Amino acid sequence: MELLLQQVLAGLATGAIYASMALAVVMIYQAIDHLNFAQGEMAMFSTFLAWQMLQWGWPYWAAFVGAVAVSFLGGVAIERILFKPIQNAPILSQLAAFIALYGILNSSAGWIWDFNIKTFPTPFGSAPLFGERLIGTHQAGMIGVTLLMLGLLYLFFRGSRLGLAMRAAATNPESARLVGIRVGWMIALGWGMSAAVGAVAGMLIAPVVFLEPNMMLGVLLYGFAGAVLGGLSSPGGAVAGGFAVGVIENLAGTFIPYVGRELKLTIALVLIVAVLMVKPSGVFGRTVVSRV
Amino acid sequence: MMLEVRQLCAFYGENQALHGLDFALDEGNIVTLLGANGAGKTTTLRALCGMIRLSGEIRFDGKSLLGRATEDIVRLGIAHVPEGRGTFVRMTVEENLQLGAMVRHGRTAIAADIEQVYAHFPRLKERRAQTAGTLSGGEQQMLAVGRALMLRPRLMLLDEPSFGLAPLIVEELFEILRRLNRELGVAMLIVEQNAALALDLADHAYLLETGHIVMAGPAQEIGQDEAVRRSYLGY
Numbered sequence: 339m340e341l342l343l344q345q346v347l348a349g350l351a352t353g354a355i356y357a358s359m360a361l362a363v364v365m366i367y368q369a370i371d372h373l374n375f376a377q378g379e380m381a382m383f384s385t386f387l388a389w390q391m392l393q394w395g396w397p398y399w400a401a402f403v404g405a406v407a408v409s410f411l412g413g414v415a416i417e418r419i420l421f422k423p424i425q426n427a428p429i430l431s432q433l434a435a436f437i438a439l440y441g442i443l444n445s446s447a448g449w450i451w452d453f454n455i456k457t458f459p460t461p462f463g464s465a466p467l468f469g470e471r472l473i474g475t476h477q478a479g480m481i482g483v484t485l486l487m488l489g490l491l492y493l494f495f496r497g498s499r500l501g502l503a504m505r506a507a508a509t510n511p512e513s514a515r516l517v518g519i520r521v522g523w524m525i526a527l528g529w530g531m532s533a534a535v536g537a538v539a540g541m542l543i544a545p546v547v548f549l550e551p552n553m554m555l556g557v558l559l560y561g562f563a564g565a566v567l568g569g570l571s572s573p574g575g576a577v578a579g580g581f582a583v584g585v586i587e588n589l590a591g592t593f594i595p596y597v598g599r600e601l602k603l604t605i606a607l608v609l610i611v612a613v614l615m616v617k618p619s620g621v622f623g624r625t626v627v628s629r630v
Numbered sequence: 631m632m633l634e635v636r637q638l639c640a641f642y643g644e645n646q647a648l649h650g651l652d653f654a655l656d657e658g659n660i661v662t663l664l665g666a667n668g669a670g671k672t673t674t675l676r677a678l679c680g681m682i683r684l685s686g687e688i689r690f691d692g693k694s695l696l697g698r699a700t701e702d703i704v705r706l707g708i709a710h711v712p713e714g715r716g717t718f719v720r721m722t723v724e725e726n727l728q729l730g731a732m733v734r735h736g737r738t739a740i741a742a743d744i745e746q747v748y749a750h751f752p753r754l755k756e757r758r759a760q761t762a763g764t765l766s767g768g769e770q771q772m773l774a775v776g777r778a779l780m781l782r783p784r785l786m787l788l789d790e791p792s793f794g795l796a797p798l799i800v801e802e803l804f805e806i807l808r809r810l811n812r813e814l815g816v817a818m819l820i821v822e823q824n825a826a827l828a829l830d831l832a833d834h835a836y837l838l839e840t841g842h843i844v845m846a847g848p849a850q851e852i853g854q855d856e857a858v859r860r861s862y863l864g865y
């Protein structure tokens with residue numbers, strides 16, 4: 339029983355990271371109907387930026403905020419410079435742009451900071467919380483920071499005019515223009531926020547998977563899985579999907595003998611395919627019906 | 631003249647949909663564009679909002695609209711209620727109205743205007759927390775008009791507001807449009823297939839056939855024209 343609880347909590351901790359990546363992917367997907375393959379590399383690059391700031395002697399939280407801010411601006415810049423000019427280009431050109439972004443970020447991170455694995459600090463320490471090793475303090479911190487971030491995003495999108503405008507621009511760009519919303523800038527803002535969310539996820543997972551240019555490869559796959567499982571049309575669903583994937587991954591790794599640890603990614607993915615066969619839009623995905 | 635259009639041509643790729651339209655609309659007036667399906671009515675409204683490739687001249691308050699982005703044209707006070715209404719179906723009625731005021735400032739004025747819209751359309755108030763997608767067709771049309779009003783527009787472009795609505799609802803809607811025009815002085819350019827209704831409301835009318843204006847004049851005169859009566863009014 340205690341093992342189960344422990345594994346669920348550990349699953350929620352990594353699930354928080356998958357949830358963040360799933361949300362980042364969905365925010366861009368809703369605006370431009372493309373899966374951002376480079377989302378993980380963007381998060382990795384952000385984490386390197388934070389590491390660099392730490393090397394310069396910045397305190398942890400200053401580097402944290404600094405990396406989030408620079409990532410936000412970087413996300414906006416990527417949209418303006420790379421994706422806005424090709425928004426009406428054929429789908430293969432757009433795919434090529436994502437692959438290019440992936441390659442550029444991955445190899446320039448390797449070139450600037452080299453490919454050696456680096457440790458990344460945690461501000462939460464690694465002592466067990468509540469004495470009995472139920473959950474580590476860093477894992478608790480991962481969950482806490484993620485929930486705080488998700489809460490702020492929820493308030494922003496539900497409660498602010500700008501959040502409302504961004505949702506309108508993503509779901510119905512033509513009508514959004516007709517009420518005067520600058521849709522192009524809303525999409526750029528979405529990229530910025532998505533990059534910032536990824537930066538937080540990268541910095542939280544880096545102490546666990548260590549810092550190197552390919553650190554986000556698996557993480558992004560799980561994030562995609564979470565997004566698809568919950569539904570690409572539903573940010574809340576994608577977040578729930580991310581948490582679910584984290585828990586499933588952990589339980590499969592622990593409780594399915596022999597194959598578990600080796601095949602946990604496979605098991606998670608098989609489960610997702612199964613869900614999609616039953617409900618293609620994802621568990622929380624919606625197919626919108628509009629009445630005439 | 632508030633709106634002046636000269637030699638307006640519009641294109642869908644290679645296909646030309648409008649062939650040199652000339653028309654105008656005065657401050658506070660209601661003008662209707664009549665014509666059969668495919669005549670180019672929707673295209674004309676889309677051209678005014680910069681949503682399609684075009685040539686010619688469009689002036690609003692003397693300022694050229696050519697080359698301006700849709701969102702900048704809207705900011706001049708032109709509210710477009712598109713064909714099919716264009717409501718945000720996953721958002722609530724109240725959020726739709728908030729969105730209509732997105733380019734304005736001043737929370738209290740916006741809140742007051744939302745109440746004003748609810749006064750015009752009491753049924754929207756009952757459904758304020760419902761998503762727009764769950765409204766009936768008539769309610770959605772009212773929401774679309776209400777949202778346009780939230781801009782405090784000087785000119786409203788309405789694309790077939792009566793489409794798909796029960797006759798009683800249509801009458802109610804046109805009564806409200808008449809009142810909005812009288813009380814708020816909002817000028818309107820209404821595209822309609824229901825010619826009788828539109829001619830009754832409008833000051834001026836233009837008749838469109840395959841992208842050409844074939845007749846223009848005061849609405850009353852157009853309504854008495856033999857050919858118009860036969861083809862569009864059915865008597």
Ligand SMILES: Nc1ncnc2c1ncn2[C@@H]1O[C@H](COP(=O)(O)OP(=O)(O)O)[C@@H](O)[C@H]1O
Binds near residue numbers: 642667673674
């Ligand atoms: N998206 C489009 N692509 C190509 N041609 C179009 C498009 N929309 C309309 N058209 C053509 O333009 C002409 C005018 O259409 P439209 O303005 O929609 O007519 P109306 O609103 O008067 O029914 C028609 O011949 C129609 O086939």
Ligand SMILES: [Mg+2]
Binds near residue numbers: 671672673713
């Ligand atoms: Mg039409």
